[in-house]
Amino acid sequence: MNEQIWIGSLAVDTRNDRLGVVMAKEGGVYQLRPPRGGLEWDVPPKHLRLATAADRRAATGQAS
Template sequence: MSRPGTYAVDVRDGRVGQIMGRVGGYVQLRPPGGGREWDCPPEALRPAPPGDVLRARVRERNREGRLP
């Protein structure tokens, strides 16, 4: 489930992220559209449904449009 390039949900806070790799005992996730990576324990991940990925991408695009 934790293949790089796939999307997952961090069940601790509901964030959707693209799996970038593993460091130590954690999986590194990056928000759709880029941004700062965060670490998540593998047991706190679940596959991201396509609708969740789409919503996360739209939020990122909207946020980019509001930046000066």
């Protein structure tokens, strides 16, 4: 991960290509929550990247 990840950013868990909002960083891992709400999950920094415009469109069902 080369990008700077900030609380509130949209990011992707590269282990499963799951999009989430960064809620916190605790104990060396990030906590993400689905954009429309739901349970948070932990993501190690090496498996996290900032979401691209294409990721955002795919999550909302918009055409490319």
